[in-house]
Amino acid sequence: MIPRILVLNDNSEKRTRGLAAGFRRRGAVAINASLATLAFDTGSPSGISIPGFDGALPDAVLVRSIAAGSFEAITRRLGVLHALGRLGVPVWNSAQAIERCVDKSMTTFLLANAGLPTPPTFAVEGMEAARQIAARELPAAPLVLKPLFGAQGRGIRLIQSLDDLPAEDDVSGVFYLQHYVRRPGPPFRDCRVFVCAGRPIAMMSRRGDDWITNVNRGAVPEPVSGHDEDELSELAVAAAAAVGADFAGVDIVAAEGGGLMVLEVNSMPAWSGLQSVAAVNIADAIAEALLACLAERRATVSLGKPYRFAAPANR
Structure with missing residues (x-):
């Protein structure tokens, strides 16, 4: 049976096409969709409606991106990933890993x-708590303030004095402060x-x-x-x-x-x-690893042994 892999991505980008080609070269089919288009549907056999799967479930899911949305929308989308995992569908990465x-x-x-090893880090709510942290830590090192949910370097600030702390509204009331690593x-x-x-x-x-x-x-x-x-x-x-x-x-x-x-x-x-500097094709490496894990899972289940499809356990 040809494995069908659901690739969740909100952009039709080169990386997604590379993944599709990587799966295709290994005898699998990749179907691209936005996570926002998946729906809870108690009328479907699985309870989840997935475009392109006609009521069936994919053999595995690969999450490339999740678009921005309201708190309610993101909660629902992650809920869909949690549900797929509960139904036994391998999800890379799992909702829990993404949340973490x-x-x-x-x-x-x-x-x-x-x-x-990770820099000393503090996450607090409110300006008063942030100023207390900064007053205590700034004599040792400047602080880096990052949006709690930010990515790609957006919204990062260097805090070298109490006056550098932004207004609460600018950070949704949450101050994530980390020692600046001098280099x-x-x-x-x-x-x-x-x-x-x-x-x-x-x-x-x-x-x-x-x-x-x-x-x-x-x-x-x-x-x-x-x-x-x-x-x-x-x-x-x-x-x-x-x-x-x-x-x-x-x-x-x-x-x-x-x-x-x-x-x-x-x-x-x-x-x-x-x-641009890697010796390996990264999309190919991901496709190969996912399909290898899927094959191992199927072989183990066929022998009647329990199998837990997951990343290495926490240390």
């Missing part, structure tokens, strides 16, 4: 809880490691004139040099496992005084910049 990564405060909690620059550099099914498949260094080194802000992807790739790989794999991600882009920075720190784990990472 989208909420930066939970990501850093899980990283620290797993014993992984040489300009140019500034950090590393992105792409992990899939518990293995590092590609990595890059991002070089930029700005300390915020996202490619969409002008940073240049480069091959990694000057770092121990085994150390980067080990740290990235452990970070992905800590949040329960089947695939992830892990951002790691080298501190000025030495040592590596994990800044973020992205559960819906872009890879166009990384692909």
Whole structure:
């Protein structure tokens, strides 16, 4: 039977076409849809209506992106992913992993809880609490304020004094504050490691004139040099496992005084910049890993043994 993979993406982009080609080369069919178009429907056999599946369920789901929406809309969409997992459909990444990564405060909690190096971080509500944190921590290091649910470097600010704290309304009342990791620059550099099914498949260094080194802000992807790739790989794999991600882009920075720190784990990472310096085809690697896990699951179930389709357990 030909596996049918549902790729959830809100943009008809090159990466999605690459995934479709990767699945097709391996004897599977990829069907692209927006998560917003999936619906709870108690009249359907599964309770979920999925465009292009005629009441049936996909063999697996790959989540590439989730469009912005109201709190209610996002809650419903994640509920659909939770429901698919409950129905036994493998979902990469699971709703739980996405929730953990989208909420930066939970990501850093899980990283620290797993014993992984990450900068001192604080997430509080209200200006009074934020000013107390800043007054206490600024003598030790500047603070980086990030939107709790932000991505691609948008909305990040460097806090060097109490006056740099934005108004509560600008951050929806939540202040996520993290010690700034001092590093040489300009140019500034950090590393992105792409992990899939518990293995590092590609990595890059991002070089930029700005300390915020996202490619969409002008940073240049480069091959990694000057770092121990085994150390980067080990740290990235452990970070992905800590949040329960089947695939992830892990951002790691080298501190000025030495040592590596994990800044973020992205559960819906872009890879166009990384692909420009990677030796492997990333879309192919994802398709191969997902289908291998699906084949292992089917073989195990056919032998009558229980099988739990998931990322490596939290450390």
